[in-house]
Amino acid sequence: MDDTTYDPDDVIELRPRGRAGGREPQALVDYWEGLRRGAVVPRRAEIDPRRIEGLLSDTFIIERIAPGLARFRVAGAHLADLMGMDVRGMPVSSFIHPDRREGFAGALTRLFEEPATVRLDLLSRGGFRQPGLTGRMVLLPLRSDLGDVSRAMGCLVVEGDAGRAPRRFEVTRLRVAPVNGGTVEVRRPEDAPRARPKRRERPFLRLVTSD
Incomplete structure (x- = not known):
């Protein structure tokens, strides 16, 4: 993309005024x-x-920057907490365990090409100063000003204290649904244990935006 080209991703600023409602991915789906x-x-x-x-x-x-690959343009502060750094410009797959990225890349391809919605159930196993976490991610396709489906809106909701960053997640369930209807695909790895997340309190909202 030419840096001199006008792009609303570069100029729209998100400034949260407070938390309203629960942190449920379905709320974002309903809005979309x-x-x-x-x-x-x-x-x-x-x-x-x-x-x-x-x-x-x-x-x-x-x-979207290539088939099966997309990078963050705008990201909320909670994602920076999980990664331990600003995630703008990073591949969205940075949050996925390397062993699970191939399937995730296939879902990203369908997200933009069909287009389709993507829902994931996630697990981050515990370790040193890292409590076990469960999370949910949704990815919802968007059109750019040119009309092509090359953007997506999403959220990553994790319950519990992030602990030592970075945190990466295994995909325990993956559902892809074409927006024009069709069969929802479900994948359930049998060996995925359950984590017991702790409730995470956030006293205020912070949001990092892309220039």
């Missing part, structure tokens, strides 16, 4: 569905951060 208004995929420029204030610290925008 409302934006469609009969269209297959809504536009990136239609997003109003005020409508998803309760999820801003967990929400992100990604941009």
Whole structure:
């Protein structure tokens, strides 16, 4: 992408005013569905951060850069907490355990090409100063100003204290659903143990935005 080209990803600023509602990925899905208004995929420029204030610290925008690969353009502060650094510009697969990235890349390909929605159940096994965590991620396709499906809105909700960063996750369940209907695919690894997350309190919202 030419850096001199106008792109709303570069200029729209998200400033949370407080948490409203619960940190549930379904709230983001419902908002995305409302934006469609009969269209297959809504536009990136239609997003109003005020409508998803309760999820801003967990929400992100990604941009497709190659088949099966996308990078963060905008990312909430909770993602930086989990990674231990600013995630802008990093591949979204950075949060996925290397052994699980091939399947995740296939889901990203379908997200943009079909297009489709993607839902993941996640597990981060405990270790030294790292409590076991469970999480959920949703990825929802968006159109750019050019009309191509090259953006996606998503959120990563994790219950529990992040502990020592970085945290990476195994995919314990993966569901891909074409936005125009069709069969939902479900994958359930049999050897995935359950983690017991601790409740995580956040006194305020912070959001990191891409220049």
